[in-house]
Amino acid sequence: MSHFQAVIFDMDGLMLDTERIALACWDRAARIHGYELDPAIGLGMVGLNTRDCVRWVKQVLGDDFPMEAINVTSRELYHAELDRAMPVKPGLLRLLNWLQAERIPLAVATSTRHEWALKKLNRAGIIDFFHGMVCGDQVSQGKPHPEIFLTAAGRIGVVPAQCVVLEDSDPGVRGATAAGMRVIQVPDVKPPSEEVRGFGHPIVASLRDAQAQLQAWRLPR
Numbered sequence: 001m002s003h004f005q006a007v008i009f010d011m012d013g014l015m016l017d018t019e020r021i022a023l024a025c026w027d028r029a030a031r032i033h034g035y036e037l038d039p040a041i042g043l044g045m046v047g048l049n050t051r052d053c054v055r056w057v058k059q060v061l062g063d064d065f066p067m068e069a070i071n072v073t074s075r076e077l078y079h080a081e082l083d084r085a086m087p088v089k090p091g092l093l094r095l096l097n098w099l100q101a102e103r104i105p106l107a108v109a110t111s112t113r114h115e116w117a118l119k120k121l122n123r124a125g126i127i128d129f130f131h132g133m134v135c136g137d138q139v140s141q142g143k144p145h146p147e148i149f150l151t152a153a154g155r156i157g158v159v160p161a162q163c164v165v166l167e168d169s170d171p172g173v174r175g176a177t178a179a180g181m182r183v184i185q186v187p188d189v190k191p192p193s194e195e196v197r198g199f200g201h202p203i204v205a206s207l208r209d210a211q212a213q214l215q216a217w218r219l220p221r
Contacts, residue, residue, distance in 0.1 A: 013188035029074035047169030049136030091207035144174035
């Protein structure tokens with residue numbers, strides 16, 4: 001069945017063009033602390049919550065790597081950048097306005113901590129479009145576990161099979177698929193892996209294309 005009753009949005013890299021800023025700040029913070037890191041290490045954190053980012057970096061670089069000190073510096077740089085601007089992805093406002101006109105409930109499922117997610121959505125001027133939000137520090141297991149998506153569906157009172165998830169990252173796609181939801185992927189800083197491409201979900205270039213797919217699913221058959 002093509003019809004759907006709700007849409008669940010990722011935030012960073014999907015609605016907000018912030019992943020590039022985060023990666024640049026991470027690299028700069030590492031250099032400040034005397035480390036020149038492989039860009040693949042930063043890319044490996046995309047889509048993960050803070051706990052899982054720490055686990056990933058420690059796994060690659062070892063327990064002696066000063067992750068906390070670099071994280072503190074990286075956050076300071078990142079917040080300073082976003083104090084200057086909160087960039088949104090092209091097509092986002094048009095998509096949100098269309099979904100609002102269609103009276104489709106919307107939720108956010110983001111690996112970002114709740115306090116900072118609220119600030120970002122408020123600064124972007126889009127928080128009022130959403131009827132529920134679940135953040136990385138509000139679940140026991142982060143993406144690619146399905147918990148965050150199942151919790152978001154519960155908050156807006158829609159069964160998982162009737163939800164469509166918009167995601168940029170592979171961990172998000174994996175989690176949404178495991179939750180029994182349909183997914184549209186809009187890749188950002190990291191292309192989908194061959195394994196994830198094999199899931200057979202729509203992979204599109206922009207939120208404008210994602211809206212076209214959603215509109216096609218809304219058409220009566």
